[in-house]
Amino acid sequence: MAKRGAYAKGVVKREEILEAALEIVGRRGYRNASVREIADAVGLSPAGLLHYFGTKEQLFVEILRARDLRDIRLEDDAAFFDAFLAVVRHNAEVPGLVQLYTQLQAEVADPEHPARAFFLDRTAAVHAAARAAILAEQQEGRIRTDLDPEWVIRAGHALADGLQNAWMLDPTIDMAADIEQFFALLKP
Secondary structure, eight states: OOOOHHHHHHHHHHHHHHHHHHHHHHHHOTTTOOHHHHHHHTTOOHHHHHHTTSSHHHHHHHHHHHHHHHHHHHTTTSOHHHHHHHHHHHHTTOHHHHHHHHHHHHHTTSTTOTTHHHHHHHHHHHHHHHHHHHHHHHHTTSSOTTSOHHHHHHHHHHHHHHHHHHHHHOTTOOHHHHHHHHHHHTOO
16 A cells, blocks of 8 residues: 555655765765754755654664665675775775774664664674575585685675774775775685
8 A cells, every 4th residue: 555645655665865965975974974964965854854754873774774775775795805896996985884894883883772672783784694695605616615604694794884984094905995905815
């Protein structure tokens, strides 16, 4: 059944807010993007904007969720490893979103942090997709069978997140090239 009335308008407005927030945070960064600037971009007051998300922290979690959904849509037809590399390449174009991700990721060590559930769910989903891809590639002989898939997942995840931190300090680092080199080490 189609969504109607105030609810449908609320969904559309929420999407408009997230689109504006992706652009503003991606360009200006987590620390430099304000709720007021995002609200102004969509014709709302800061309180009006937070009506759609509850808190500033939840807004930032939803920005990351929207970023992930956008990344998935961009790479729907790509194989896991190609899609992963495409996302890493895209991240170099949106430094503010990388900054937001790494900042919130560090904060979720606190079990009460509003982003904790998002990161736990995201990690489980990415690891499940990676596990399936690695096992399939091992069966096809394209990844070494002497490597434990769980180790490959942990090492790849740690490498990707660590590269993002290093890249924020030194933007000349080619994150995708380093990930490609890691993938090459997995081949028989």
